[in-house]
Amino acid sequence: MNRFAKLGLAAALALGLAAATGARAADEPNNDGHGLTPSRQSWSFAGPFGAFDQAQVQRGFQVFREVCAVCHSARNLSFRNLSQEGGPEFTEGQVKALAAEYQIKDGPNDAGEMFERQGRPADRFPWNYPNAEAAKATLGALPPDLSVMAKARSYSRGFPMFLLDAVIQYQEHGVDYVYALLNGYSNPKDLNHNDYFPGGKIAMAKPLTDGQVDYTDGSPKTVQQYSKDVSSFLMWMAEPKLEERKHTGFKVMAFLILFAGLLYLTKKKIWADAH
Amino acid sequence: MSGPSTFVPKSALGRWFESRLPLGGLIHSSFIVYPTPRNLNYWWTFGGILSFMLVAQIVTGIVLAMHYTPHVDYAFLSVEHIMRDVNWGWLIRYAHANGASMFFVAVYIHMFRGLYYGSYKAPREILWILGVIIYLLMMATGFMGYVLPWGQMSFWGATVITNLFSAIPLVGDAITTWLWGGYSVDNPTLNRFFSLHFLLPFMIAGVVVLHVWALHVVGQNNPDGIEVKNTERDTLSFTPYATGKDSFALVCFMIFYAWFVFYTPNFLGHADNYIEANPLSTPAHIVPEWYYLPFYAILRAVPSKLGGVTLMFSAIVVLAFLPWLDTSRVRSAKYRPMYKVFFWAFVAACIGLGYLGAQPPEGGYVIAARLLTVYYFGFFIIIMPLLGLFETPKPLPASIADAVLGKGGLAAAQH
Known part of the structure; x- marks a missing residue:
């Protein structure tokens, strides 16, 4: 059993002992099975000039690595991504050192054998389980891959908000849902109860408790802070080119609007004698 | 509306070429001197916008096909590979995915315009029917394109739609099995959908040529729905009048398009399609595009x-x-x-x-x-x-x- 499984066991024990904070007994999940509607959070990466809060995404990675990754995979994440622009932006040295902490299964070599070697930045972030069957056998259910989780969940905004969302550029439905879910364990007696999960019962028992992850930058060690940070990290992992996209978008928009203005004047001049 | 071309190239080489293949004359008569009714409004700019969208979809699509893997085990991952590791891959994919929606936005405006101004009436019946064929081909292309990322909606959408054919009496089940290439939506289905998704846009392009040809024979309808009686009085030449107006409208449309691509790229999609296809888990609601x-x-x-x-x-x-x-x-x-x-x-x-x-x-x-x-x-x-x-x-x-x-x-x- 590797150290991540041990850590997971420790986390589970800690969870069992922890007193639930932020209980929301007043907000009973509704009975139609959809769960409560998440509330909108303020995110640094929202809006046309949105960008990731580097320190937050770094903390989020710490939570992800120490808590989420115990069970969940992130098969689209490579170590090298962690030093790319527009994300946690760890230094290349840090990423190299981080990757080296992991043993990666490689092969087959010239003898036809699989072997383990030290991780490299080019490696994918390894999963704690060799395959889905093994994860299911240990955990009882298959934890979904988290690579694009922040885009793979949503909630209904109803009419007319679902139309207005395109105008106000609200697209953080997924992150808001994840954040709400991580804060939605309102029943200290039932750690699988979640206000925001459809049906109110979630296979993932309350994963975060206060003080569980040791932040070194003085940020509060609370479930709320952890979930905010890790949600932010999940958004980056789901959309690592988000900043580049919005930067490029501004340039494209500025160009197109200017171009449209010039074309309008040209058209006006051409048509001046036709009416 | 069209007659023998009066186009005479300026250079000797041009005249030599023109007398052997009158390409310049074709362009000249179709896009320069072609008479357009002088009362056309901005609803008439969507034909040009649609031509642009078709080209945009083909260009982005060809680049995507270079990096995409049509296999049930790799399709979903290859799309994420495009989003993360291919240079400007995120832009090309978002432009293509949102481009499909923009294509339909434009085609619906184009169709409603035809419906409002009676553009389908004689002598434009063939022109209109060719348009209906293009629309049908677009629906087929869009449907198969949505299957390719192999997300949950891809898979279950494909299952629902292909299952419709099983309603046909007697031969329904046989047809469905034939479409699938097996007994359920699976790797053979994904493979053939990829192949057809690549083919159909070129068929659309072919029918578009016929559509434009028919248009240039009968001439454009116009907001007053009356025929051109006097070319000099009632029409303006395509260039610079229509080209000037169409260019402005096109760039305005591109602003709308760019808004989605750069600022809300997943608004028109469904979150479930970021979950890899799983034949054992049916989504609560299967919703098409x-x-x-x-x-x-x-x-x-x-x-x-x-x-x-x-x-x-x-x-x-x-x-x-x-x-x-x-x-x-x-x-x-x-x-x-x-x-x-x-x-x-x-x-x-x-x-x-x-x-x-x-x-x-x-x-x-x-x-x-x-x-x-x-x-x-x-x-x-x-x-x-x-x-x-x-x-x-x-x-x-x-x-x-x-x-x-x-x-x-x-x-x-x-x-």
């Missing part, structure tokens, strides 16, 4: 499967018969006070059906969908034939020039 929703609502409005499928396909096929269903001698709704009301009610019904297509098929939603379905078909097969007999149209202007310039337009046009 927004541009199919009205037809999806019609499909589900009928309690019998065969009936629903028949009605859904009829909803598209009926468009091809429009030129003969509409009995009015006046083309443009501008001069048809009653048709105008029924037309806008029809637009509202289509939007309503679109909304209902995204709702669960239960209770009041189904009743509403049935009522709107009745209106959808009633508009084409009852209202349109009868209206021509009972409606009194407003008097038409004597000519296009009169409509634009008022009386005395002759002097203004010839200054």
